[in-house]
Amino acid sequence: GAGVSQTPSNKVTEKGKYVELRCDPISGHTALYWYRQSLGQGPEFLIYFQGTGAADDSGLPNDRFFAVRPEGSVSTLKIQRTERGDSAVYLCASSLFGLSTDTQYFGPGTRLTVL
Amino acid sequence: AQTVTQSQPEMSVQEAETVTLSCTYDTSESDYYLFWYKQPPSRQMILVIRQEAYKQQNATENRFSVNFQKAAKSFSLKISDSQLGDAAMYFCAYRNSDKLIFGTGTRLQVFP
Numbered sequence: 001g002a003g004v005s006q007t008p009s010n011k012v013t014e015k016g017k018y019v020e021l022r023c024d025p026i027s028g029h030t031a032l033y034w035y036r037q038s039l040g041q042g043p044e045f046l047i048y049f050q051g052t053g054a055a056d057d058s059g060l061p062n063d064r065f066f067a068v069r070p071e072g073s074v075s076t077l078k079i080q081r082t083e084r085g086d087s088a089v090y091l092c093a094s095s096l097f098g099l100s101t102d103t104q105y106f107g108p109g110t111r112l113t114v115l
Numbered sequence: 116a117q118t119v120t121q122s123q124p125e126m127s128v129q130e131a132e133t134v135t136l137s138c139t140y141d142t143s144e145s146d147y148y149l150f151w152y153k154q155p156p157s158r159q160m161i162l163v164i165r166q167e168a169y170k171q172q173n174a175t176e177n178r179f180s181v182n183f184q185k186a187a188k189s190f191s192l193k194i195s196d197s198q199l200g201d202a203a204m205y206f207c208a209y210r211n212s213d214k215l216i217f218g219t220g221t222r223l224q225v226f227p
Contacts (some may be wrong), residue, residue: 031213040219041220055213108158109159
């Protein structure tokens with residue numbers, strides 16, 4: 001596709017449920033990033049993939065959060081036993097090689113609401 | 116740890132006028148990159164302008180320019196000839212490795 005796409009656009013779930021958020025990066029981009037944006041804040045880094053492997057997962061808040069990118073393209077962010085504090089917009093970005101010089105292109109995000 | 120601070124939660128400007136958004140950052144690194152991103156209500160972060168720290172010349176992209184003061188760790192964004200479509204959240208960001216570190220944002224309102 002022409003840009004980064006994310007599905008679903010909005011997700012409402014109940015506390016304790018499991019959710020999956022999907023990111024489809026720009027074709028050919030080897031680097032993929034997940035960020036979380038809470039209300040009134042800037043995005044915060046969660047995890048970075050280079051190809052299929054997680055090169056940096058230092059931003060994942062706890063072991064309820066997990067992400068995969070099995071074929072080096074689409075990525076899924078998985079949240080177990082959701083809590084109300086997980087409510088936020090989850091943004092995905094991709095870049096060509098993951099170099100510091102590369103621009104990160106963002107998707108429109110998934111707004112997660114945990115009731 | 117690197118931090119990015121945007122001290123102006125909201126700014127407003129008249130159409131066709133000029134406005135400056137402030138950003139300061141803290142780092143011990145000498146080689147890094149700075150960015151301004153725009154986030155309209157659609158939520159998609161759009162790159163406005165970038166600056167490489169090793170370059171002394173301030174970056175310019177059409178109506179957008181920056182004032183980069185490396186010693187002061189300051190990176191402000193100037194928008195000239197403001198347009199209604201410039202209304203959005205603006206985020207300053209820092210990068211020296213894989214991740215971007217964002218400030219808390221400035222909401223820009225543009226009045227006709």
